[in-house]
Amino acid sequence: MFEMFSYPFIIRALVVGTLVSLCSALLGVNLVLKRYSMIGDGLSHVAFSAMAVATVMNWAPLTVAIPVVIAASFLLLRLSAGGRMKGDSAIALVSTGALAIGIFIISMRSGINTDINNYMFGSVLAISKYDVVFSVVLSLVVLGLYIVFYNQIFAVTFDEPFAKATGIRVDFYNMLISVLTAITIVLGMRMIGALLISSLIIFPAMSSMRVFKSFRSVVICSAVISVVCFLAGLMISYQYSAPTGASVVIINIAVFAVFCAVDYIKAKAK
Amino acid sequence: MTVLKNVSFDLMRGDYLCVVGENGAGKSTLIKCLAGLKKPAEGSIERSREISRRDVGYLPQQTAIQRDFPASVREVVISGCLNNDRLLPFYNKSDRMRADKYMGELGITHLAGRSYRELSGGQQQRVLLARALCASGKLLILDEPVTGLDPIVTGEIYSIIKEINRKHHTTVIMVSHDVNTAVKSANKILQVKNTVQFCGSTEDYLKSAVGKAFIGG
Numbered sequence: 001m002f003e004m005f006s007y008p009f010i011i012r013a014l015v016v017g018t019l020v021s022l023c024s025a026l027l028g029v030n031l032v033l034k035r036y037s038m039i040g041d042g043l044s045h046v047a048f049s050a051m052a053v054a055t056v057m058n059w060a061p062l063t064v065a066i067p068v069v070i071a072a073s074f075l076l077l078r079l080s081a082g083g084r085m086k087g088d089s090a091i092a093l094v095s096t097g098a099l100a101i102g103i104f105i106i107s108m109r110s111g112i113n114t115d116i117n118n119y120m121f122g123s124v125l126a127i128s129k130y131d132v133v134f135s136v137v138l139s140l141v142v143l144g145l146y147i148v149f150y151n152q153i154f155a156v157t158f159d160e161p162f163a164k165a166t167g168i169r170v171d172f173y174n175m176l177i178s179v180l181t182a183i184t185i186v187l188g189m190r191m192i193g194a195l196l197i198s199s200l201i202i203f204p205a206m207s208s209m210r211v212f213k214s215f216r217s218v219v220i221c222s223a224v225i226s227v228v229c230f231l232a233g234l235m236i237s238y239q240y241s242a243p244t245g246a247s248v249v250i251i252n253i254a255v256f257a258v259f260c261a262v263d264y265i266k267a268k269a270k
Numbered sequence: 271m272t273v274l275k276n277v278s279f280d281l282m283r284g285d286y287l288c289v290v291g292e293n294g295a296g297k298s299t300l301i302k303c304l305a306g307l308k309k310p311a312e313g314s315i316e317r318s319r320e321i322s323r324r325d326v327g328y329l330p331q332q333t334a335i336q337r338d339f340p341a342s343v344r345e346v347v348i349s350g351c352l353n354n355d356r357l358l359p360f361y362n363k364s365d366r367m368r369a370d371k372y373m374g375e376l377g378i379t380h381l382a383g384r385s386y387r388e389l390s391g392g393q394q395q396r397v398l399l400a401r402a403l404c405a406s407g408k409l410l411i412l413d414e415p416v417t418g419l420d421p422i423v424t425g426e427i428y429s430i431i432k433e434i435n436r437k438h439h440t441t442v443i444m445v446s447h448d449v450n451t452a453v454k455s456a457n458k459i460l461q462v463k464n465t466v467q468f469c470g471s472t473e474d475y476l477k478s479a480v481g482k483a484f485i486g487g
Contacts, residue, residue, distance in 0.1 A: 033335060033339055034335065035335065148359055149359055150359075151349065151352060151359060151360065151361060152352060152359060154341070154345065154349060155349040155352050157335075158335075158336065158339055158341060158346065158349065159330065159333070159336065159349075161305070161307055161328070161330040161333075162328050162329075162330050162350075162398075162401070162402075162405075163352075164305075164306065164307055165305035165306055165307055165326055165328035165330070165411065166324065166326055166327065166328060166350070166352075166353040166405040166406070167306075167322075167324040167326070167353045168352055168353055209338075209340050212340060213340055213342065213384075213385035213387075213388070214340060214341060214342035214345060214383075214385065215339075215340055215341045215342070215345050216342075216345065217340075218340045
């Protein structure tokens, strides 16, 4: 079992995965509560296209994807905050639109199927040394900003009108949340895959909300769940040579089931 | 579309203004402008220098998000303190004392650790009132604070608001469709229906034709 840690690529995946799991768990609580659960899905499709274009043009995928996805994330918030479009349809528009463009561009070039497959389903092998440095720095920035502005992020999520009326810079914090989300999605999808990255955002938050009642305990619990599930998933994927993303999500499903059961038993006991 | 035209009124410190009117009369639009959530299409809202944006305590209508939001009462109340100037973005000792003080004043200290979503409607309104007071004791803007509450709890909430108004000299602006109760506590009434129908003291309102028609009907 422990010989897995002698492979450098596993260590890289371990470091990046743990940090990204933390980021996605923290932001996930806010996104789920703000009814933006599917934003991860939308943004990951945009990231997919951006990376596809980068691959075709021989650019570094992460450096291209991050600004593009941040822009898309602003656009999504604008579209749904403007009130002309409902949040879910705005996300569907952006995500399928971007995906179509990505697929079209890829079809122009042949012989890059491995990369595309990796972006779709994720791969621990996809993480290069350059990616590790980049991912570690960015996820530490995300974690730092989240912790520093934790109270403000809570206030804006719980009651935006109140926050705005009492003079808190609501637009700034909404922007902050969307930038942090965009970065987290791009970092996470290399490993988990564009199709599954949403689950990293949604599952830990949903599980901990079943059992915990205060915001702080939900946030802490969801961070713990996310990291534990990631580590367990990574081990399983090594043991059975299964894709990491799918393994992590399966563990998350199991944890969710356990938390639902705990909630049910607690309710019965009352 | 303009829902409300030519509104102009003055308020002094310690006034208790109740905005009444039928559904769709523009009450909510007016209150949102006053709270700074919407910009008036024309004209402006001027505040005296004593009242800045940070001196507003607001009690919005409840949103769907809050119904299943995991947050303890203490977390919700103290979040009202965030608009005070601070060096660090975290809560400090005076924020915590402020939150404790207003939780005590509204009789919810024993609920501090409970989850907001598990409270009754009346308890939730007390929590939101405590939060509004943490934001400011100068001006409270209340958007239909008793919607969906039973008569007994409604009476309790009204007397709490009146008590705050009296004790702290807090200016209160409240929207309500419940005129009968509102006239008992407010000293000024503003009745709107796309334009101002009545604006003045409560005694005058009770004698006026508009007031009699609205209360009687």
